[in-house]
Amino acid sequence: MHGVNPKGPDQIRLWLLTGLRREEGAGLLWDEVDFERNQIVLKRSKSIPERPLTPEALKLLMEIWKKTPKVRGRPVSRYVFPAEHGIGHYTGTKRILPLLKRLAGLDELFPHLLRHTLGSSAVSAGLSLRLIGAILGHKNPRSTLVYAHVQDKAALDAAAPVASSIACALVSFKSDAMQCRATAAGPPPPLVRPRQFVHPAASPPEQTAPSSRKESNL
Numbered sequence: 246m247h248g249v250n251p252k253g254p255d256q257i258r259l260w261l262l263t264g265l266r267r268e269e270g271a272g273l274l275w276d277e278v279d280f281e282r283n284q285i286v287l288k289r290s291k292s293i294p295e296r297p298l299t300p301e302a303l304k305l306l307m308e309i310w311k312k313t314p315k316v317r318g319r320p321v322s323r324y325v326f327p328a329e330h331g332i333g334h335y336t337g338t339k340r341i342l343p344l345l346k347r348l349a350g351l352d353e354l355f356p357h358l359l360r361h362t363l364g365s366s367a368v369s370a371g372l373s374l375r376l377i378g379a380i381l382g383h384k385n386p387r388s389t390l391v392y393a394h395v396q397d398k399a400a401l402d403a404a405a406p407v408a409s410s411i412a413c414a415l416v417s418f419k420s421d422a423m424q425c426r427a428t429a430a431g432p433p434p435p436l437v438r439p440r441q442f443v444h445p446a447a448s449p450p451e452q453t454a455p456s457s458r459k460e461s462n463l
Contacts, residue, residue: 252326253341255309259325260356262302264363264381267356272334273325275313278306292382364392 260270269287277285283303285296298306306325314321321327326335338356346354360381367377378389 249341250337252335253338256326256338258305260359262299264360274323275320275325292384296382368392
């Protein structure tokens with residue numbers, strides 16, 4: 246596509262799906278990929294080495310593995326993204342990022358932004374900062390706090406339909422209320438009217454027992 250080396254888009258997908266740092270993803274070794282346990286175990290990382298492999302990331306790596314040249318079942322290069330020439334890893338993605346930024350209409354695009362995208366999306370999905378830290382490999386919980394600001398938008402998105410349904414219940418005119426409910430995210434909550442409320446300490450009204458005397462026919 247657009248005449249680019251497929252290793253570049255694959256590196257970008259891996260950054261997005263795993264949250265790996267730039268060098269962790271670009272220089273990933275096949276020996277660091279554990280297909281059986283669905284995880285990546287980094288040998289040269291200063292942070293937590295174990296990173297979970299999501300089904301999407303696992304599928305991507307398996308597709309790359311199938312295309313990787315091998316000798317007697319072993320990859321020719323130890324790198325997941327080997328260089329086109331030499332023994333290092335592929336470094337051409339930096340030339341592809343400006344093209345993708347222009348095609349996507351983004352103001353900026355760089356590897357750490359892709360890592361941040363996974364972390365911020367996890368926060369918006371409701372994951373705890375401890376879990377997000379485990380996904381991104383943070384040893385210090387303070388490193389994960391940089392993603393916490395996204396919770397403001399997630400809280401706003403969650404509160405909007407609730408407030409909308411309450412606002413519909415406050416509409417006085419029946420026609421306006423019907424129109425409001427039709428456009429709201431959900432039905433308005435039931436209102437507790439005074440006559441429906443019974444204090445738990447209140448005793449039920451006494452009932453008068455029926456009289457046992459027979460009424461006179463006179």
